[in-house]
Amino acid sequence: MDEVGQLPVLSIKNLFFTYPDGIEALHNVSLNIYPNEIFVLFGPARSGKTTLLRLVNRLSDLIDGAVVQGEITFNGQSVFDRSIKVANLRRQLSMVFAIPSPLPGTIRSNLTYGLMMAGIRDPLVLDQRAKQSLEQAALWDEVKDRLDQSAFALSGGQQQRLCLARSLALEPEVILLDNPTSGLDPLSTGIVEDSLDELKARYTIILVPHSIQQAARMADRAAFMLDGEVVEVGKGSELFTNPQDERTEDYVTGRFG
Amino acid sequence: MKRQQTQRAAVGIISSVAALVVVPIVLVILFIGIKGVSAISWEFITAPPREGMTEGGIMPAILGTVYLTLGTAIVSIPLAIGAAIYLAEYATENRLTHWVRLAIVNLAGIPSIVYGLFGLGAFVLFMKLGTSIAAGSLTLGIMTLPVVISTAEEAILAVPQRFRVVSLSLGATRWQTIWHQVLPHALPGILTGVILGLSRAAGETAPLLFTAVAFYLPELPRSLLDQTMALPYHLYVISTQVPNMPLSKQYGTALVLLVIVLSLTLVATLVRTRVRRRREW
Numbered sequence: 001m002d003e004v005g006q007l008p009v010l011s012i013k014n015l016f017f018t019y020p021d022g023i024e025a026l027h028n029v030s031l032n033i034y035p036n037e038i039f040v041l042f043g044p045a046r047s048g049k050t051t052l053l054r055l056v057n058r059l060s061d062l063i064d065g066a067v068v069q070g071e072i073t074f075n076g077q078s079v080f081d082r083s084i085k086v087a088n089l090r091r092q093l094s095m096v097f098a099i100p101s102p103l104p105g106t107i108r109s110n111l112t113y114g115l116m117m118a119g120i121r122d123p124l125v126l127d128q129r130a131k132q133s134l135e136q137a138a139l140w141d142e143v144k145d146r147l148d149q150s151a152f153a154l155s156g157g158q159q160q161r162l163c164l165a166r167s168l169a170l171e172p173e174v175i176l177l178d179n180p181t182s183g184l185d186p187l188s189t190g191i192v193e194d195s196l197d198e199l200k201a202r203y204t205i206i207l208v209p210h211s212i213q214q215a216a217r218m219a220d221r222a223a224f225m226l227d228g229e230v231v232e233v234g235k236g237s238e239l240f241t242n243p244q245d246e247r248t249e250d251y252v253t254g255r256f257g
Numbered sequence: 258m259k260r261q262q263t264q265r266a267a268v269g270i271i272s273s274v275a276a277l278v279v280v281p282i283v284l285v286i287l288f289i290g291i292k293g294v295s296a297i298s299w300e301f302i303t304a305p306p307r308e309g310m311t312e313g314g315i316m317p318a319i320l321g322t323v324y325l326t327l328g329t330a331i332v333s334i335p336l337a338i339g340a341a342i343y344l345a346e347y348a349t350e351n352r353l354t355h356w357v358r359l360a361i362v363n364l365a366g367i368p369s370i371v372y373g374l375f376g377l378g379a380f381v382l383f384m385k386l387g388t389s390i391a392a393g394s395l396t397l398g399i400m401t402l403p404v405v406i407s408t409a410e411e412a413i414l415a416v417p418q419r420f421r422v423v424s425l426s427l428g429a430t431r432w433q434t435i436w437h438q439v440l441p442h443a444l445p446g447i448l449t450g451v452i453l454g455l456s457r458a459a460g461e462t463a464p465l466l467f468t469a470v471a472f473y474l475p476e477l478p479r480s481l482l483d484q485t486m487a488l489p490y491h492l493y494v495i496s497t498q499v500p501n502m503p504l505s506k507q508y509g510t511a512l513v514l515l516v517i518v519l520s521l522t523l524v525a526t527l528v529r530t531r532v533r534r535r536r537e538w
Contacts, residue, residue, distance in 0.1 A: 058425055064349050091428035101419050103438065114427035117437070172429060 003014045009174060009204050010056060013071045017228075018124035019049055025051040027178035027228040030069070034221075038205045040195060040236065041227035042215040044251070049208045050098075052225075056206070057093035057229045058086050073172075089117060095166035098179040100159035101232065102151035107143055109153045110162060113168045129169045137165035155190025168199070171246045175199070177207045181214065193218060214250060216240040222235075284518075289401035289511050296509025310473060310499050315510055317477055321390075321485035322459055324478065324519065325469060328394025329458045333401040334451055340402075341409035341447070346435055356439045370463040372400045377467035391481040393469025400464055401454040408453065412446025415438060445532035449525045455519035460514060462489040472498070 001132040004212065010026075010033040017026035018044060034040045034244045041049045045191060056059045058079060073078045079089055091114065102110050111130040130147070134140040139161040143154070160180055167175055181189040189210070196205060196218065211217040215222060219236030223243070231243045250256055304314035340357075348354040357503045368382030386392040416439050424434040440447075471484040472494055492510045495502045 057426065059422065062422065062425070087428045087430050088424055095426045097419075097423070097426075099419070101423050103423055104442065113437075114429070115423070117424075117429040117433050119429065166427065182262075203413060 006034050007076075009035050009075060010206075011073045012052075013073075014212075015055070015070035016068070017048075017054075017055060017060070018067040020063065025228050026055075027229070029225075029230050030169075031223055031230060031233065033204060033206060035204050036200050037220040038200050038207055038218050040211065040215045040222040042209050042217035042222060043231075043257070046224040048225075048228040050178055050226055051209060053095065053178050053206065056174075057095060057176060059090070059095065061086065070182055087117075092171045092172050093176060093177065094170050094175045095176040095178045096160070096163050096167055096174035098182045099125060100156055100163055100183060101238060102154075102159050102162055105151060106148045106149050107154070107162060108147040110166050111169050114166065118133050118170075129171075130165075133165040133169040135164075136168050136195065137161045138191050139165055147193045157184045157187075157191070160184060160188070160197075160237075161192060162234075164195070168203075172203065173200065174204045174206065177205065179208050179210055181210045189214075212240070212254070224251065226251070279364035283310055286515065289508055289515055290309045291506030293510075293512030294504065296503075296505040297387060297512065301506075302513070305475075306473070310495055311506070315488070315491060315513065318472060318486040318488045318510070319492035319513065319517075320477065321470070322488040322514075324461045324489055325389050325393050325397060325465070326455050326487060328390055328481070329397040330451070330455055331515055332394055332398025333405055333454065336398070337451075337454075338401050338409055338447060340406050341413055342440075343433060344406070345410045345413035346431075361403045361406055364399075365407075367400075368446040368463075369377050369400065369461055370466070372396055372464040373468060375399075376464060381468055387482060388467070388469060388471070389482045390469060390478060390482050390485050393465050393487075394481075395484070396464045396468045397458040397461060401458050402462070404457065405447075408450025409443070409447040410452065412443040417444045417448060445528055449529050452521050452525035452528070456518045456525075459521065460489055460518050462487075462493055465490055474537065488517070 010031075012029055012031045012033075015026055015029040016024070018024045021187060029048070029052065033041075041052065043049060052058070055068065056074075056079065058066070060066060068080070074089070074093065076206065077084065094114075097183075103113060105113075108130060109254050111133060112126045115126055117127060131144075132139065134143065141167070142158060143162075151159065160183070162176075162227060164175075164187075166178065181192055184192065193214070199205065200220075207218055209218060215238065219239070222239045223233045224231045224239065224243075224246055224247075232239065232243060232248045234244070239248065239251055245251055274490065298314075301314040302319065303316050306315065307313035307526075310519060341360075344354065344357065373396065376392055376399075380386050380392035380395045381388055384392075386395075420438045420442070422435050424438045425431070429437065452534050465487055469485055470487045470490040474484060474486055488510065495510065496507050
């Protein structure tokens with residue numbers, strides 16, 4: 001419990017992460033993330049935002065020889081617990097990457113892939129989830145007549161919304177967005193941002209933003225990260241207008257970064 | 258101006274060196290083709306040899322080479338692909354994989370006659386398979402492993418890493434990711450390696466010398482434990498061991514062997530180019 005008055009979905013305590021080459025990417029990070037908020041992680045390049053996102057759903061497992069210390073709990077259970085099924089965890093904490101990354105295949109097969117890997121085979125369920133998630137990602141009207149065409153035939157903005165829809169199709173609890181609008185034009189960015197605003201009614205969203213402007217537009221709450229440490233956490237409205245820490249202020253006002 | 262002349266001269270030299278590489282293969286094919294084509298007939302391909310092999314055809318040898326090549330495929334494909342998947346997807350750089358890689362490199366360097374002797378000791382004598390198709394296939398299979406493992410591993414590693422990351426992030430297990438995202442895209446490359454490995458095996462003589470082949474067999478093999486004739490060995494026999502052997506039959510046999518091996522290579526090339534053209538990424 002703290003100022004938000006709810007139990008956190010994700011609780012990160014005293015987290016340290018060191019890459020195999022000895023570079024410490026996260027230093028004593030502690031954060032709580034609450035249901036149905038858009039939590040923005042922002043800061044300059046190499047401040048540890050992506051590393052943190054990838055630790056939360058244990059995509060960091062792919063890095064051989066990295067050292068993790070500290071704790072991340074998801075709904076009260078440690079994500080590092082041996083008994084946890086990593087595949088289930090990743091379905092509940094689903095990720096959208098910075099570069100639109102459809103899998104080779106059709107639009108439909110991209111949407112149903114995660115579900116099929118989870119053992120769902122019923123074509124009615126698959127179709128219904130595909131449609132629903134495309135609607136949530138504001139893509140349905142554009143692709144409804146070509147679900148069986150290659151996902152690579154879509155524009156970059158459409159591909160990224162497809163990737164968002166692909167995550168939503170899993171009906172996750174948390175969506176991890178790693179700079180999802182980095183390659184998009186302002187129009188597509190606007191569409192994605194609007195859908196995120198609607199999605200937070202159903203999901204908890206952690207967003208690494210494309211810019212400080214986007215951070216300020218989207219954040220319910222935000223954390224400013226610098227050199228692997230969390231400098232300041234606060235409500236979006238306060239953090240960007242009245243930062244307490246000098247380093248946050250310097251960054252937000254554009255003095256560095 | 259001078260620099261451009263140097264440039265032109267360099268390009269000229271380099272491209273003519275490259276062209277030289279084509280010359281031997283064209284000459285070999287032409288030479289064998291011209292000298293051997295007169296021997297090719299329906300009888301030559303479909304009939305067994307007669308009259309101390311100076312008459313008739315080479316059908317048992319062709320069939321034997323087909324059997325041995327299939328046997329080699331059955332032995333080497335599962336082992337090689339399994340090893341390649343392990344090395345490319347699961348192995349971390351530790352002492353075990355270090356030794357495995359070293360073993361593969363060294364397997365590739367062992368002379369083929371040594372494989373033959375190994376096959377004699379291990380399969381013919383120790384496993385009591387006798388001189389047989391089974392023993393020959395096992396020997397050729399092991400000889401083929403390094404080529405197939407290396408090409409298959411390369412093909413697997415060439416699948417973009419982001420497909421794996423995305424698949425895992427969508428809740429696929431590691432094996433599901435390999436099965437649904439990695440192997441389908443690596444398959445053409447793996448196939449190319451398999452076919453190239455087999456085409457080498459099809460042309461080998463030395464590994465079969467003590468493990469599978471017979472000088473002459475009046476009957477076709479009936480089981481895996483029977484001896485067989487094989488094209489490369491048959492060619493060796495009729496070229497060196499049979500008196501009064503007509504030259505045209507020797508070149509004809511060489512031509513048939515060459516066509517079999519080259520058509521395998523051609524298939525590999527076609528598979529590769531076809532799939533490259535269809536690839537979306």
